[in-house]
Amino acid sequence: xxxxxxxxxxxxxxxRMGLGAGVAVASIVxxxxxxxxxxxxxxxxxxxxxxxxxxxxxxxxxxxxxxxEQISLLGYGMMRLPSRDRQIxxxxxxxxxxxxxxxxxxxxxxxxxxxxGQSEVAMGIALSRHPRESYKVATKMSNFDxxxxxxxxxxxxxxxxxxxxxxxxxxYYLLHSVAGSMDDFENRFIKNGVLDFLLEERKAGRIRHLxxxxxxxxxxxxxxxxxxxxxxxxxVQIQMNYLDWRHGKSSRNTDAEYLYDKLDKLGIQAxxxxxxxGGRLANLPEESAKLLRERRPDDSIASWAFRWVGSHPNxxxxxxxxxxxxxxxxxxxxxxxxxxCTAEENALLERVADSVAGFPTVPCTACAYCMPxxxxxDIPGNFAYYNKAIDSHLLPLxxxxxxxYAERAKQFADGYSEAIPKENWxxxxxxxxxxxxxxxxxxxxPNQLGRIVELVRRKS
Ligand code: SF4
Ligand code: SF4
Numbered sequence: 257x258x259x260x261x262x263x264x265x266x267x268x269x270x271x272r273m274g275l276g277a278g279v280a281v282a283s284i285v286x287x288x289x290x291x292x293x294x295x296x297x298x299x300x301x302x303x304x305x306x307x308x309x310x311x312x313x314x315x316x317x318x319x320x321x322x323x324x325e326q327i328s329l330l331g332y333g334m335m336r337l338p339s340r341d342r343q344i345x346x347x348x349x350x351x352x353x354x355x356x357x358x359x360x361x362x363x364x365x366x367x368x369x370x371x372x373g374q375s376e377v378a379m380g381i382a383l384s385r386h387p388r389e390s391y392k393v394a395t396k397m398s399n400f401d402x403x404x405x406x407x408x409x410x411x412x413x414x415x416x417x418x419x420x421x422x423x424x425x426x427x428y429y430l431l432h433s434v435a436g437s438m439d440d441f442e443n444r445f446i447k448n449g450v451l452d453f454l455l456e457e458r459k460a461g462r463i464r465h466l467x468x469x470x471x472x473x474x475x476x477x478x479x480x481x482x483x484x485x486x487x488x489x490x491x492v493q494i495q496m497n498y499l500d501w502r503h504g505k506s507s508r509n510t511d512a513e514y515l516y517d518k519l520d521k522l523g524i525q526a527x528x529x530x531x532x533x534g535g536r537l538a539n540l541p542e543e544s545a546k547l548l549r550e551r552r553p554d555d556s557i558a559s560w561a562f563r564w565v566g567s568h569p570n571x572x573x574x575x576x577x578x579x580x581x582x583x584x585x586x587x588x589x590x591x592x593x594x595x596x597c598t599a600e601e602n603a604l605l606e607r608v609a610d611s612v613a614g615f616p617t618v619p620c621t622a623c624a625y626c627m628p629x630x631x632x633x634d635i636p637g638n639f640a641y642y643n644k645a646i647d648s649h650l651l652p653l654x655x656x657x658x659x660x661y662a663e664r665a666k667q668f669a670d671g672y673s674e675a676i677p678k679e680n681w682x683x684x685x686x687x688x689x690x691x692x693x694x695x696x697x698x699x700x701x702p703n704q705l706g707r708i709v710e711l712v713r714r715k716s
Contacts, residue, residue: 314592315360318572321525322465322490327392329566330591331363331527331573332356334379335370335623338579344371344378352584353382357390359588363573365394365527366421367432368413376420384422393421394527396432396469397454399444400694410450414457428527429454429463430493434480435472435696441479455487465490469529471696474510477518484522491572492519493527495621495696497537498564498605500530503613509698516568525572528565532576534621537561541615541647544608551604559590560597564605567596616652617643618704619697626691626701634680635691635701641675642708653714665714672712682708 317326338348353364364383366375376395383391395417399410418424431451434441445451457463467489470477480489495504496512504511519526532538538558540548545557552560565574578584597605620639629635645651645668653668654661672681682705691701 313358313360315588316566316591316594317360318525320465320491320572321523325392327363327573328361328591329571329573329594330361330562330587331365331394331575332361332584333529333575333577334364334366334375336577336579337371337375337378339371344374346378346381348581349378350382350385352578352581353379353386355581355584356578356588357386359592361588362390363392363394363428363575365428365575367396367398368417368420369398369400369432373420376417380420380422388423392427393423394428394430395421395426396430397445397450398432399450400433405444405448407448407450407453410448411453414454418462425462425464427464428491429458429466431468433471433696434468434476435470436476436693437473438476438479441476451487467491467493467527469493469527470515471495472509472698474514477510477515481518481522481524484524489524491525491527493529493575494519495530495533496526496528496565496568496571497531497533497561499533499537499609499612501609502606503609516570520570526568526570527572528574530621531565531574532558532561534623536612536617536621536643539644539647540608540612541649544611547604547608551601556586556590559586560601560605562587562590563595563597564602566591566594567602615646617646618699620699621697623696625696626694629685629691630688631684631686632679633682633685633705634676635705637676637680638682638705638708639699641672642704642711645671651711653711665711669712669714672708681712682706683712685709 316329318329319325320327332353338345338352340348356364364379366379368376370376371378379393383393397410397414399405399413403409404413417426431445431454434445454463454466458466466487468480470480470492480487481492494512494515496516500512502511502513516526538556538561540557548555548557548560562574562576565571576583576587578587618639620636620643622636622640624636626635642651650664650668650671653664685702685705687702689702692699695701
């Protein structure tokens with residue numbers, strides 16, 4: 257991945273956030289397909305009308321409507337892979353993939369742009385060591401760059417995915433991040449004939465299921481669903497979690513409840529991204545975390561968010577980036593089998609969401625799509641620090657006349673200097689706006705960085 261002299265690449269950011277470490281465990285070899293045939297399969301009651309089947313490995317599966325195939329409710333997101341010295345740690349990826357397959361996870365999601373193109377390679381290496389029928393591959397048409405928006409450029413990207421993933425068919429193929437605007441959608445998929453090409457590929461069987469991932473403008477989402485009679489979307493990937501359910505609205509985004517309900521009505525199954533909202537729902541403000549711990553003392557805070565998502569019957573799978581073996585193991589436990597949320601627990605999570613939504617945080621999911629900044633700003637790192645200060649009640653600062661004003665302002669600024677290297681400070685932002693169109697959350701990045709600059713100044 258490219259990195260300029262001062263810049264922080266997407267990979268650097270993820271490493272700095274501690275997303276590269278891992279703990280080795282022995283590989284376990286067990287074909288998860290065996291569990292599908294397991295005569296000891298047992299049924300577990302889930303949400304109303306839901307079919308939940310747990311096999312020998314206890315993973316919860318959903319049945320894909322069109323094909324009848326069983327998909328693990330926990331999907332493995334390969335946007336953030338274990339890394340070492342700025343390189344993907346292939347041994348660790350292999351071990352995690354082995355563990356995931358052995359414990360019933362069979363849906364693996366990547367894209368040609370994750371890890372600068374290396375995620376597909378790493379996934380291909382890890383998965384090709386297993387029988388092809390034991391896993392489902394999901395990848396995307398990530399033709400964001402103008403050069404790849406011609407039919408030829410997009411076809412090259414598509415063919416590369418087969419080569420890197422070492423497969424001769426792709427189970428789930430997505431129009432990646434259909435988001436920005438109608439013009440963007442038309443340029444990437446319609447005028448150049450890319451959607452027609454992908455429909456032909458589905459007919460030919462090289463694509464088994466065709467869908468799109470949506471972040472952003474709800475008008476584009478509605479437009480794509482209006483095309484359903486012609487296209488017959490097999491699935492749609494949306495951002496959904498208990499915070500965005502009713503607090504996802506921004507200028508153009510809408511609430512996840514709208515997206516999910518619309519898909520449900522059309523009978524299109526949803527693949528879920530950001531079930532933890534970029535980690536925010538694993539690191540709740542203490543008063544909210546306490547409420548959840550009191551109710552289920554042995555459960556992690558993150559498991560609540562997964563259980564909430566998985567309790568929706570029209571969810572085919574929920575993606576989680578599992579950069580360490582510990583995270584993978586914990587997630588596997590949560591879904592094996594999934595204990596769906598009760599009405600009382602849903603009400604509790606609604607209260608937590610209302611409370612968290614009241615915090616004036618920046619809605620950054622740490623996806624790092626905006627990176628690198630040509631001026632070196634570590635955009636998600638700055639927002640992560642700022643949000644943590646809000647969650648821990650250091651911010652907002654009290655009125656200047658308050659007795660603790662100076663102390664809190666100093667604490668914020670000193671902590672900032674320690675957490676973020678000077679060359680990556682918000683103050684380096686030159687307002688060039690290069691990052692803005694890349695942000696799926698449509699954050700006005702320079703304005704939000706300006707808030708941080710202003711706060712750091714207040715120390716003096
Ligand atoms: S607007 Fe600021 S943060 Fe965004 S790319 Fe330009 S300099 Fe970097
Ligand atoms: S600012 Fe936007 S693009 Fe950048 S990391 Fe946050 S959510 Fe992702």
